[in-house]
Amino acid sequence: MVVQRKHGQRIRSKDRKGGIELLLAENVETLGKQGEIVRVKPGYARNFLVPQGLATIATEANKQMVLRHRKRQEELLIARRKELQQLADKIKSYSVTLEANATDDGHLYGSISPADISKALKKANYPVEPNHIKTEGLIKSLGMYTVVVELAPEVVTEVKVWVVPMASIK
Numbered sequence: 420m421v422v423q424r425k426h427g428q429r430i431r432s433k434d435r436k437g438g439i440e441l442l443l444a445e446n447v448e449t450l451g452k453q454g455e456i457v458r459v460k461p462g463y464a465r466n467f468l469v470p471q472g473l474a475t476i477a478t479e480a481n482k483q484m485v486l487r488h489r490k491r492q493e494e495l496l497i498a499r500r501k502e503l504q505q506l507a508d509k510i511k512s513y514s515v516t517l518e519a520n521a522t523d524d525g526h527l528y529g530s531i532s533p534a535d536i537s538k539a540l541k542k543a544n545y546p547v548e549p550n551h552i553k554t555e556g557l558i559k560s561l562g563m564y565t566v567v568v569e570l571a572p573e574v575v576t577e578v579k580v581w582v583v584p585m586a587s588i589k
Contacts, residue, residue, distance in 0.1 A: 438458035438459060438460065438461075439458065439459060439460075439461050439464045439476070440456055440457070440458055440476075440477040441456070441457055441458075441459055441464055441468060441469075441474040441475065441476060441477055442454070442455075442456055442474060442475050442476070442477040442481050442482065442485060443455050443456075443457060443473065443474050444472060444473055444474055444475055445472070445473045445474075447468070447473055447474070454485050454488065454489060456477050456482065456485075457474075459474075499571075500571065500573065500574060503570045503571050503574040504574055506545065506546075506570060507568070507570055507574050507575070507576035508576070509545065510540070510545055510547070510568055510576050510578050511576045511577060511578070513540075513543060513545065513578060513579075514578065514579035514580070514581060515536055515539045515540060515543075515578060515579070515580045515581065516539075516581040516583060517531055517535060517536070517539060517580065517581070517582050517583070518583055518584070518585045518586070519531060519561075519582055519583075519584070519585065520584075520585055521560075521561050521584045521585075525560050525561040525562070525584075526559060526560050526561075527558070527559050527560060527561070527582070530557035530558060530559045531557065531558035531559075531580070531582055532549075532554075532557055532558075533549040533550075533552035533553075533554055534549040536549075536552050536554075536566060536578070536580055537549040537551070537552055540578070547568060547570070551568055551569055551570055552566060552567070552568055552569075553566070553567040553568070553569055554566055554567075558580070558582055560582070561582050561583065561584060562581075562582055563579060563580070563581050563582075564579070564580045564582070565577050565578075565579060565580075566578050566579075566580050
């Protein structure tokens with residue numbers, strides 16, 4: 420939340436060092452991230468940061484609001500991580516079987532990509548996107564593979580992928 424200053428209201432420094440404490444409302448590349456409290460020169464605050472809506476004066480009320488917001492965000496992050504860990508545990512006990520056209524030697528005519536594995540997991544009601552699946556290249560032969568599924572940076576699991584030849588209709 421950005422507090423707008425009234426027309427003619429001056430932003431003044433509280434200390435003699437010439438710095439003003441501001442609460443960043445947006446990420447500012449040279450200063451910091453949203454929600455951080457930074458100390459800047461009065462002119463920079465008065466002429467750029469506050470008028471552009473990138474920062475507001477760091478009052479006690481604003482600081483408390485940011486602390487409550489951070490706490491709420493951390494709780495949501497912990498809950499989301501817990502959900503992802505439960506999903507990872509379910510995925511670990513599941514194995515995917517994919518049929519593909521193959522030669523007699525076991526080489527595939529095409530290949531199995533992360534999108535194919537993702538589609539099979541989605542059919543089994545596991546919401547896994549192709550970018551969550553980490554393979555070392557494409558799968559180009561029949562067999563059993565262990566594929567890494569990274570749902571979040573700290574939630575990683577594995578799934579067994581069986582690539583079998585298509586059943587021929589005779």
